[in-house]
Amino acid sequence: MYAQMRGLVTPSDDTCVWRYMSIDKFLYLLAESKLFLCRADNLMDAWEGAVLQSHIRTMLPAHWDLSVRGEIGEIIQGYSRQMRKCTYLNCWHINNIESAAMWDACSKKSDSIALRTNVGRLKRSITTSETLMIGEVRYADYESDESLGTLETIRPFFAKRKCFEHERELRLIIQNCPIGDDSIGWDDTQDYMALDVNLLVLIEAVFVSPYAEKWLVSPLEKILNRMLDSAVPVHRSQLFNFDRQ
Numbered sequence: 001m002y003a004q005m006r007g008l009v010t011p012s013d014d015t016c017v018w019r020y021m022s023i024d025k026f027l028y029l030l031a032e033s034k035l036f037l038c039r040a041d042n043l044m045d046a047w048e049g050a051v052l053q054s055h056i057r058t059m060l061p062a063h064w065d066l067s068v069r070g071e072i073g074e075i076i077q078g079y080s081r082q083m084r085k086c087t088y089l090n091c092w093h094i095n096n097i098e099s100a101a102m103w104d105a106c107s108k109k110s111d112s113i114a115l116r117t118n119v120g121r122l123k124r125s126i127t128t129s130e131t132l133m134i135g136e137v138r139y140a141d142y143e144s145d146e147s148l149g150t151l152e153t154i155r156p157f158f159a160k161r162k163c164f165e166h167e168r169e170l171r172l173i174i175q176n177c178p179i180g181d182d183s184i185g186w187d188d189t190q191d192y193m194a195l196d197v198n199l200l201v202l203i204e205a206v207f208v209s210p211y212a213e214k215w216l217v218s219p220l221e222k223i224l225n226r227m228l229d230s231a232v233p234v235h236r237s238q239l240f241n242f243d244r245q
Contacts, residue, residue: 001131002123018116040089056077092169115202136170176193206233
């Protein structure tokens with residue numbers, strides 16, 4: 001169930017987005033018709049969902065005793081670290097065109113594809129009873145930006161440091177926390193989530209890596225169209241081709 005949140009920027013439905021992935025992950029998507037969401041604490045960036053003391057200070061009354069504010073800050077930080085264990089993300093790149101940087105950063109060069117769609121198709125393709133948030137990542141200076149302070153548990157996961165600004169990221173996020181469920185501990189949460197997805201709605205086109213061999217396009221297109229029983233265009237990226245006269 002797609003939900004909106006105040007202050008979260010969700011692009012218009014016609015906004016073009018890309019998902020760069022290895023071919024084995026693409027074949028999993030085709031075989032299972034499921035979109036993979038990674039748990040936040042399994043991602044490479046240790047700053048995922050981070051809340052700093054400087055952020056917390058902006059949320060607490062200035063007249064409170066410093067020691068009290070510090071203790072509350074430690075509690076909030078500890079809770080935010082726990083939230084990493086029950087927050088699940090699926091990430092897309094916002095761009096009207098292919099990105100050379102994303103081919104290099106997000107996939108295994110010759111063994112990779114990029115799936116192109118738009119925000120509207122992405123929303124319509126997903127079927128889930130979970131509360132799902134979709135929004136742009138905000139890139140900020142964590143040391144100086146006091147506006148990052150928030151008590152909303154999901155909002156810190158829509159922010160990243162400025163050094164990642166080239167990613168131009170759109171995120172799908174679900175929080176599935178064991179609050180009020182004594183049978184599940186914070187360390188017992190699942191490593192990932194997989195959402196049912198309608199591939200015919202989701203996939204607009206597929207691009208094979210510019211580093212891949214040309215022969216890969218045809219068999220990949222046959223596999224895709226046989227599994228979906230529909231013609232979906234598969235292109236080999238022309239990103240590095242020079243065909244000007």
